[in-house]
Amino acid sequence: MTTPRRDPLPSRFTRIAWSSVLTQLAEQIALVAVPLAAVLMLRAGATETALLQVAQTLPFLVLALPFGLVIDRTSPQRVLIASELLRMATLGGIVVLITLxxxxxxxxxALSCVGAIGTVGVSVAVPSSVPRLVDAARLMDANRWLELGRSTAFVSGPVLAGAIVSAAGAGAALVVATIACAAAGVLLIRLDIPRNAPSPRTSAWSExxxxxxxxxxxxxxxxxxxxxxxxxxxxxxxxxxxxxYALDWLGMTPATVGLAMGAYGAGMVIGAALSQPLSRRLRFGVMTVLGPAGGFIAAMLMATSLWIPSPALAFASFFLFxxxxxxxxxxxxxxxxxxTPASLIGRVSSLVVVSTYGARxxxxxxxxAISATFGMTWCIAAAVIVFALQLLVVLASALPAVRELPTASEQTPAPAT
Known part of the structure; x- marks a missing residue:
């Protein structure tokens, strides 16, 4: 694999990358603060917190592809700004209701579901923007930077949220998340992301x-x-x-729940830091296997906590995740x-978002269904089977055999419209 150049990435990319860090920080704070608010303030149980997860993820399944179509036809910038404003408004709405x-x-x-629409927009628009801002030879560098920033947010966000909820309540944590969204939006206002070259318009369904x-x-x-x-x-x-599960089965506190989720971010930071030296030593295809393998091992560790209810196992599991x-x-x-051809990058990115977030x-x-019918511990056991299946899928595919990142000349042509 060709060693990437060390000259700085474009300033336009740096701006969107820092905005992405703030967006991820706000999301991670909210992902901890909202269910803790439900449990501590509204006395929600496992079924209710699972419903919250459905509300926070359902828009990805429904709206990711429409966002991709909009981005391919225009520029991601308007989608990014509108999405941040929506996220800020819904987080602020929860804060107001808590205050009153x-x-x-x-x-x-309802507010979690509407706010997730903004998260969909950001999740599709950011990876669609990278090839428009960075040369093909620098894609690994750019994505490594984005993942390092995201990983940092995954470390600091849950820990910060757990600490703030313990000290001042869920409302204070959501105020911090709202401010982070506002700052992310400010960074995007003067960002100039190139548009795709005009192409003949066909129906949205055809595209x-x-x-x-x-x-x-x-x-x-x-x-x-x-x-x-x-x-x-x-x-x-x-x-x-x-x-x-953490509060009732493992005997954890809100602060240690935040720390456990922060261990997930710590694993991401270390993984992002290791990606460059590993990519120099390992075949590209091997890199694609490490994630699914890590997920399976992490699920096994979490399942072990069913018999040995130790917070340390939860920490180790989240770290590997x-x-x-x-x-x-x-x-x-x-x-x-x-x-992926430039003309399809928004739609392809949106389909990846559907697979990533729409599956949630x-x-x-x-x-x-499982927690209401059999109890929450069966969710942990069922996850092991699911993670074993995803590892088998990638091992049986063409991905492990890839030796290096393909060049632009190896793209599959875009389908005729």
Missing amino acids: DALSFGALL AADGMRYVLSHRFLRPMIATSTIFNIGWFLIQAVFVV GLGPVLWTISTTSLRQAV PIGAGLGV
């Missing part, structure tokens, strides 16, 4: 079908989609019940950007 002592579980569900055909016929993209989908079903089987998958994200995102309400919904 008027928060209900229904309102929390969406083109993106789907391209992904499902591609020997690399197809297993990426399948692996991401299965991984996130398993991940949210655990996430749907983890707060209640961060360490392996960040290597998967850096390598597969770069591969996806390298093999499925996992959370399974968490609702």
Whole structure:
């Protein structure tokens, strides 16, 4: 593999990267503060926290592809700014209801669902922007930077949220998240992201079908989609019940719940830091296997806590859930950007978002059904089976055999419209 140049990445990319860090920080604070508010203020149980996970993830399943179509036809910048404003408004709405002592579980569900629409927009727009801002030779560098920033947010966000909730309540934590969203939006206002070259317009359904055909016929993209989908079903089987599981089964406090989720971010930071030296020593395809393997081992550790209810096992599990998958994200995102024509990048990115985030309400919904029928501990056990399946999918695919990142000349042509 060619050694990447060391000259700085473009300033436009740096601006969107810092905005992404603030966005991820706000999201991670909210992901801890909202379920803790539900449990501590509204006395929610495992079924209710699983419903919250469904509300926070369902928009990814429904709206990611429409966002991708908009981005391919225009520029991601408007989507990014509008998404941040929506996230800021919904987080602020929850803060106002808490301040007025008027928060209900229904309102929390509704605002979480609407706010997640903004998260969908950011999640599709950021990876779609990178190939427009960075040369193809620097994609691995750019994605490594984004993942390092995201990993830092995954470390600091949950720890900060747990500490603030313990000291001042969930409302104070959500105030911090709202300010972070506002700062992210300010960074985006003067950002100039190039538009795609004009192309003949066809129906939205036809353009969406083109993106789907391209992904499902591609020997690399197809297993990426399948692996991401299965991984996130398993991940949210655990996430749907983890707060209640940690408090009731493992005897953890809100602060240690935040620390455990922060261990996930610590694993991501270390994984992002290790990605460059590992990519020099390992075949590209091996990098794509490390994430699914790490997820399976992490699920086994969490399942072990069913018999040995130790917070240390939860910490180790979350650490591995961060360490392996960040290597998967850096390598597969770069591969996806390298093999996808510019005219399709928004739709392909949106389909990856559907597989990554759209699978989460499925996992959370399974968490609702399993916890309500059999108890929350069965969610942890079922996740092991799901993580074993995603590892088998990637091992059986063409991904492990890839020796290096393909060049632009190796792209599969875009389907004719």
